[in-house]
Amino acid sequence: MTANHVDAGDGLRVALVQFSPDAGNVEDNVERALSELEAAADAGADLVAFPELFDVGYFAFDSYARQAEGLGGPRLAAFADAARENDVWVLAGTVVEDLASTAASSVDVPTPADEGLANTAVVFSPRGDRELVYRKHHLFGYDSAEAELLVAGERRPTVDVAGFTLAVSTCYDLRFPELYREYLDAGADLVLVPSAWPYPRVEHWKTLPSTRAVENLSYVATINGAGTVGGTDLVGRSTAYDPWGTPVATTDDRETTVFADLDPERVRSVRAEFPALEDRRL
Numbered sequence: 001m002t003a004n005h006v007d008a009g010d011g012l013r014v015a016l017v018q019f020s021p022d023a024g025n026v027e028d029n030v031e032r033a034l035s036e037l038e039a040a041a042d043a044g045a046d047l048v049a050f051p052e053l054f055d056v057g058y059f060a061f062d063s064y065a066r067q068a069e070g071l072g073g074p075r076l077a078a079f080a081d082a083a084r085e086n087d088v089w090v091l092a093g094t095v096v097e098d099l100a101s102t103a104a105s106s107v108d109v110p111t112p113a114d115e116g117l118a119n120t121a122v123v124f125s126p127r128g129d130r131e132l133v134y135r136k137h138h139l140f141g142y143d144s145a146e147a148e149l150l151v152a153g154e155r156r157p158t159v160d161v162a163g164f165t166l167a168v169s170t171c172y173d174l175r176f177p178e179l180y181r182e183y184l185d186a187g188a189d190l191v192l193v194p195s196a197w198p199y200p201r202v203e204h205w206k207t208l209p210s211t212r213a214v215e216n217l218s219y220v221a222t223i224n225g226a227g228t229v230g231g232t233d234l235v236g237r238s239t240a241y242d243p244w245g246t247p248v249a250t251t252d253d254r255e256t257t258v259f260a261d262l263d264p265e266r267v268r269s270v271r272a273e274f275p276a277l278e279d280r281r282l
Contacts (some may be wrong), residue, residue, distance in 0.1 A: 070101025
């Protein structure tokens with residue numbers, strides 16, 4: 001995997017790991033992801049982020065139930081350990097969560113149901129502590145396997161990271177601006193978007209996150225998969241957008257890691273220069 005370095009100022013250096021999972025091969029995918037995490041940390045990343053269902057592959061629907069684990073399982077524990085060992089924040093992309101296992105464990109995170117599967121993002125601090133759990137709120141429609149197999153999440157948490165208030169949304173969530181307004185009202189100024197966005201909807205993939213950034217005068221950083229997963233080609237193009245909606249770091253559809261230096265002062269200066277949010281009428 002190559003690395004694409006683009007400086008966007010001082011602040012939080014984010015590594016967007018554009019990863020191509022081997023469908024259903026969780027053990028290999030996790031091993032490779034942990035290697036990319038270490039490489040990104042060595043390159044100076046403060047936060048390392050992975051795509052949607054990088055562990056199993058989004059389109060490997062037949063593997064979801066077999067490969068699911070609770071929040072206290074060994075897969076996420078490995079990323080907690082890696083965060084601590086490498087002294088970085090980690091967004092463990094999303095993984096398939098077994099809600100029954102989580103509910104039955106000592107993990108103190110409410111579940112939206114006592115059983116079923118969720119598409120779950122977990123953020124770990126450099127201490128290896130679980131700081132945020134976000135379960136995909138909008139499940140893909142059109143009679144998709146996702147809507148049939150998964151339980152939608154209800155919690156929309158945030159966490160403070162290096163001067164930012166960070167939130168997470170997942171892939172299809174990009175089409176629902178009201179979620180991003182909720183995050184804005186919660187103080188979020190950086191939203192990470194792990195995704196498995198496929199061809200041919202390239203223009204949607206470029207327009208929607210840029211629009212969410214413009215609407216909320218916030219950073220939005222997308223982390224997409226790459227390659228072919230379950231017979232479906234992913235568009236890649238992981239990108240960090242600044243509060244003007246301008247791409248400050250991006251790439252093509254190949255496996256790579258994109259680095260961007262994000263500055264919380266940039267959000268404050270843009271909102272002061274163009275205070276459109278003060279004109280909202282609720």
